[in-house]
Amino acid sequence: MNKMEKLIFEKSVPGRKGLRIPSADVPRTKGLPAELLSSIDSKLPEVSEQDVVRHYTRLSRLNFSVDTEFYPLGSCTMKYNPKVLEKVAELPGFQFIHPLLCYLEGGEGLVQGCLAVIHELEVLIAEITGMDSVTTSPMAGAQGEMTGILIISAYHKKRGNNKKYVIVPDSSHGTNPASAVMAGYEIITVPSLKNGEMDIEEFKKVLNGETAAVMMTCPNTLGIFETRIGEIARLAHNAGALMYYDGANLNAIMGKVKPGEAGFDVVHVNLHKTFGTPHGGGGPGSGPVGVKKELAEFLPAPVIKKNRSGNYSLLPENDNCIGRVAGFFGNFGVLVKAYAYILLLGREGLINVSEQAVLNANYIREKLKGYYYLPYDRICMHECVFSAEKQLPNGVHAIDIAKGLIEKGIHPPTVYFPLIVKESMMIEPTETENRETLDNFISAMKDIAETAIRAPEKLLSAPVNTPVTRLDETKAARETRLCFG
Amino acid sequence: MNYFQNTSLETCSMLKEIGLNSIEELFSSIPDDLRTKKFDIPNGRAESEVVNLLEKYSNENISNYCSFLGGGVYGHYIPAAVSFLAGRSEFYTAYTPYQPECSQGTLQALFEYQTVMCELTGMDVSNASLYDGASALAEAALMAVRATGRSLILTDAGVNPFYMRVLKTYLSNRSIRLNGLKSRIQPDGVVPDSDTAAVIVQNPDFFGSVMDFTELAGITHKQGSLLIMSVYPLSLGILKKPSEMDADIAVGDGQSLGIPLSFGGPSFGFITSKKELLRNLPGRIVGETTDRQGRRGFVLTLQAREQHIRRQKATSNICSNQSLCAIRAVIYLSLLGKEGFRELSELNYRKSEFLKGLIKGIKNVNIYNNSPTFNEFTIELPVKADEVEKKMRAKGFLAGFPLGRLYPGMENLMLSAVTEMRTRSDMEAYSSYLEDSL
Numbered sequence: 001m002n003k004m005e006k007l008i009f010e011k012s013v014p015g016r017k018g019l020r021i022p023s024a025d026v027p028r029t030k031g032l033p034a035e036l037l038s039s040i041d042s043k044l045p046e047v048s049e050q051d052v053v054r055h056y057t058r059l060s061r062l063n064f065s066v067d068t069e070f071y072p073l074g075s076c077t078m079k080y081n082p083k084v085l086e087k088v089a090e091l092p093g094f095q096f097i098h099p100l101l102c103y104l105e106g107g108e109g110l111v112q113g114c115l116a117v118i119h120e121l122e123v124l125i126a127e128i129t130g131m132d133s134v135t136t137s138p139m140a141g142a143q144g145e146m147t148g149i150l151i152i153s154a155y156h157k158k159r160g161n162n163k164k165y166v167i168v169p170d171s172s173h174g175t176n177p178a179s180a181v182m183a184g185y186e187i188i189t190v191p192s193l194k195n196g197e198m199d200i201e202e203f204k205k206v207l208n209g210e211t212a213a214v215m216m217t218c219p220n221t222l223g224i225f226e227t228r229i230g231e232i233a234r235l236a237h238n239a240g241a242l243m244y245y246d247g248a249n250l251n252a253i254m255g256k257v258k259p260g261e262a263g264f265d266v267v268h269v270n271l272h273k274t275f276g277t278p279h280g281g282g283g284p285g286s287g288p289v290g291v292k293k294e295l296a297e298f299l300p301a302p303v304i305k306k307n308r309s310g311n312y313s314l315l316p317e318n319d320n321c322i323g324r325v326a327g328f329f330g331n332f333g334v335l336v337k338a339y340a341y342i343l344l345l346g347r348e349g350l351i352n353v354s355e356q357a358v359l360n361a362n363y364i365r366e367k368l369k370g371y372y373y374l375p376y377d378r379i380c381m382h383e384c385v386f387s388a389e390k391q392l393p394n395g396v397h398a399i400d401i402a403k404g405l406i407e408k409g410i411h412p413p414t415v416y417f418p419l420i421v422k423e424s425m426m427i428e429p430t431e432t433e434n435r436e437t438l439d440n441f442i443s444a445m446k447d448i449a450e451t452a453i454r455a456p457e458k459l460l461s462a463p464v465n466t467p468v469t470r471l472d473e474t475k476a477a478r479e480t481r482l483c484f485g
Numbered sequence: 486m487n488y489f490q491n492t493s494l495e496t497c498s499m500l501k502e503i504g505l506n507s508i509e510e511l512f513s514s515i516p517d518d519l520r521t522k523k524f525d526i527p528n529g530r531a532e533s534e535v536v537n538l539l540e541k542y543s544n545e546n547i548s549n550y551c552s553f554l555g556g557g558v559y560g561h562y563i564p565a566a567v568s569f570l571a572g573r574s575e576f577y578t579a580y581t582p583y584q585p586e587c588s589q590g591t592l593q594a595l596f597e598y599q600t601v602m603c604e605l606t607g608m609d610v611s612n613a614s615l616y617d618g619a620s621a622l623a624e625a626a627l628m629a630v631r632a633t634g635r636s637l638i639l640t641d642a643g644v645n646p647f648y649m650r651v652l653k654t655y656l657s658n659r660s661i662r663l664n665g666l667k668s669r670i671q672p673d674g675v676v677p678d679s680d681t682a683a684v685i686v687q688n689p690d691f692f693g694s695v696m697d698f699t700e701l702a703g704i705t706h707k708q709g710s711l712l713i714m715s716v717y718p719l720s721l722g723i724l725k726k727p728s729e730m731d732a733d734i735a736v737g738d739g740q741s742l743g744i745p746l747s748f749g750g751p752s753f754g755f756i757t758s759k760k761e762l763l764r765n766l767p768g769r770i771v772g773e774t775t776d777r778q779g780r781r782g783f784v785l786t787l788q789a790r791e792q793h794i795r796r797q798k799a800t801s802n803i804c805s806n807q808s809l810c811a812i813r814a815v816i817y818l819s820l821l822g823k824e825g826f827r828e829l830s831e832l833n834y835r836k837s838e839f840l841k842g843l844i845k846g847i848k849n850v851n852i853y854n855n856s857p858t859f860n861e862f863t864i865e866l867p868v869k870a871d872e873v874e875k876k877m878r879a880k881g882f883l884a885g886f887p888l889g890r891l892y893p894g895m896e897n898l899m900l901s902a903v904t905e906m907r908t909r910s911d912m913e914a915y916s917s918y919l920e921d922s923l
Binding site: 004005007008009016017018019020021022024025026027028029032033035036037038039040041042043044045046047049052053055056057059060061062063064065066067068069071073076078079080081082084086087088089090091092093094095096097098099100101102103104105106110111112113114116117124127128130139140141142143145146150153173174175177178179180181182183184185186187224225227229230253255256257258261262272276278279280281282283284285300301322323324325326327328329330331332333334336339340342343344345346347348349350351352353355356358359360362363365366367378379381402403406411412414417431432433434435461463466467468469470471472473475476477479480481482483484485 | 486487488489490491495496499500502503504505508510511512513514515516518519520521524525526527528529530532535536538539540541542543544545546547548552554556557558560564566568569570572573574575576577578579580581582583584585586587588589590591593594595596597599600601603604605607609610611613614616617618619620627645647648650651653654655657658659695696697721722723724725726729738745746747748749750751753763769770771772773774775776777778780781782783784786787789791792793794795796797799801802803804805806807808809810812815816818819820821822823824825826827828829832834835836838839842857871874875878883886887890891905908909912
């Protein structure tokens with residue numbers, strides 16, 4: 001790999017310039033009063049355009065990415081991002097559209113293309129998830145969760161119920177409890193059974209009239225389908241609670257199960273996972289939320305409808321709507337990409353996504369199970385969770401296996417999540433990887449298992465061929481150097 | 486179009502190798518009664534067909550107007566290098582940098598981003614981005630509630646009304662009161678008291694007015710409350726920084742820093758604060774450290790604040806943020822540089838003053854703002870702004886935003902912005918059409 005770069009600020013030379021600012025074609029004015037002006041210059045770098053281009057191009061080369069390496073990061077669904085998605089999102093007729101255009105008198109007529117994309121995508125997501133209405137405002141999965149729980153809360157409040165709790169299984173994503181707290185609830189955590197599913201008996205003990213919602217991921221973060229989900233939903237509904245579906249793993253079940261037909265009332269989906277939009281090294285993502293019709297009145301503004309004439313318009317705001325979660329229309333550019341992705345793949349393609357993703361995960365599971373401890377030895381869905389327990393006696397932890405993979409030019413799986421598996425390694429190959437890539441990964445993992453026995457110190461010092469070796473995270477947290485200078 | 490690679494032969498042989506006979510066996514754990522019966526999605530299409538369809542949709546939007554629309558989203562020029570660099574596969578097809586040894590590119594770029602945001606706002610610490618300006622404001626309010634242990638948020642009438650809606654939604658189910666003032670916060674009016682967690686102001690405000698909140702910061706701090714300031718980042722090339730007015734938290738939307746309009750998103754929200762508040766910041770933070778050879782490197786740090794560690798006790802639920810947009814911003818600001826940033830900010834101000842001057846010359850038309858403005862201001866018309874806006878539209882101008890559409894009683898007011906993209910002749914034409922439209 002390439003070497004580390006100086007910071008852009010360290011390349012600064014006083015007086016050097018990148019971009020030329022247009023010369024003023026209007027006369028000078030007397031200027032703002034002094035008390036409104038800053039007396040401090042922002043110390044931005046003084047560099048040429050070529051300096052900037054070389055700097056960030058070189059920085060980019062210090063990253064692993066889907067386009068350059070296998071990236072089986074569990075729960076994150078790092079599949080190939082079709083290049084045409086970027087092309088369509090950058091069409092001038094999308095890129096140069098101001099969101100307030102839509103709010104001018106007759107403004108909806110100026111942005112029919114944008115409204116069409118949003119609405120048609122919502123219709124497709126509703127069909128895939130088995131829901132009646134969808135909002136695409138939430139800008140990431142976690143914001144979708146908060147939106148969904150606020151909708152559930154509004155539903156209960158309208159019925160005069162003041163529910164207090166949200167139930168989550170202990171295998172859930174950390175965002176689930178954190179989002180439910182943002183929506184004003186307390187959290188009850190239910191343990192999982194030895195087979196990886198939520199413990200129904202424990203669930204029954206904590207479920208009562210004060211439960212607002214049960215948040216489930218299905219398949220769950222162990223890559224296991226919750227086979228008793230129908231029963232869980234019936235119990236929840238009988239107690240007056242609603243079922244929330246965390247769609248992080250929807251990519252495993254498209255065309256196989258619709259959450260809406262398995263008893264769920266609210267779902268969120270992650271467009272940057274299931275629907276092929278790139279993750280950008282941390283975002284932007286997008287987290288649309290779908291609901292059953294009894295909940296549609298609570299969806300956040302704006303709500304777009306298709307009129308009989310075939311035109312699209314914003315519905316007048318419903319008094320019961322939870323408000324707004326995004327300034328305007330959410331991450332519209334991401335919506336365009338997801339819409340294009342679904343159109344490209346179509347019905348068969350989406351079903352293939354789930355089938356091939358599940359096949360690839362099971363192929364890895366089966367081939368590696370003699371080498372690593374497999375806590376849940378059953379057919380998995382789109383991801384499989386191993387543990388480094390076998391390697392522990394030699395002093396090798398999941399993190400060391402991860403670093404060994406980096407040395408071999410492979411991005412590690414998710415490690416130490418889910419929290420309920422000791423030394424967990426969660427592997428999600430996705431459908432877009434071919435057999436050669438999987439075989440290469442499998443042989444790398446076998447080789448590492450071998451090294452863990454013969455020369456564990458090698459793994460403990462890995463990686464060494466990277467721009468930096470292992471970094472001192474304790475020092476980072478203690479010294480908190482968060483800016484240059 | 487399909488993007489999986491296994492051929493049907495490979496699929497069969499892989500199934501066989503893992504002891505299965507059919508794909509359906511892989512889904513045997515799904516109970517029969519839950520299986521999908523109808524999956525009503527259109528058939529797949531070729532890439533060219535999808536491009537044609539989306540081109541058709543994009544052409545139904547109107548993009549060829551001479552625009553003076555602002556209101557928190559501005560049409561600035563984006564240098565070619567920004568999209569080129571942010572379009573590098575290694576940036577845009579990576580995930581959150583959980584494994585630092587193979588993610589130094591993203592991590593260092595975000596560390597540089599945090600640095601420029603601290604430079605712009607004058608604050609001590611920054612996170613690695615939030616979703617947008619509106620959610621950043623809501624997160625700042627929640628941060629103030631945590632830091633002070635108090636439960637009242639006071640907002641000035643000049644805060645962006647779209648941000649206010651999001652703030653209200655975020656606070657709606659918490660035991661937090663939101664007092665959204667209909668008037669300006671003034672030393673002799675409603676002021677913070679000992680229940681107030683934070684006072685929120687915006688500079689320039691939604692109507693374009695630029696103010697000095699130093700005195701308000703003093704009053705706020707005397708009560709033990711925090712001052713949160715929402716700012717337009719490009720204005721910080723010349724305007725007094727939040728730190729110079731002693732604000733505690735600065736937030737805003739980064740769209741003006743190299744992000745396309747894109748119907749309002751994706752953009753990014755930024756949040757910077759005084760260092761005392763660091764542990765209350767939401768979201769990802771990148772920190773500098775050293776590797777085993779003592780070389781500098783970067784990691785995600787202070788993760789004990791975050792949802793994946795703290796679950797229900799986290800400072801926020803945010804996981805994915807808007808990293809790639811934040812990287813666009815640091816690339817944009819690096820291209821502008823120290824001088825260029827100030828010059829561009831100055832140019833926006835100067836152009837807008839020119840248009841203001843022309844408008845003041847029109848009979849019965851006034852500038853509504855009592856205070857100086859930056860690159861946006863409110864025009865007071867003798868007739869309904871909606872009517873004028875529509876007439877101007879027919880001439881190819883997006884004249885501004887009629888404020889009566891958001892504020893009852895403001896039907897004759899129009900909010901208009903001028904960026905570096907507007908030429909003198911654009912503005913002269915604007916002024917003469919405006920006069921004709923009355």
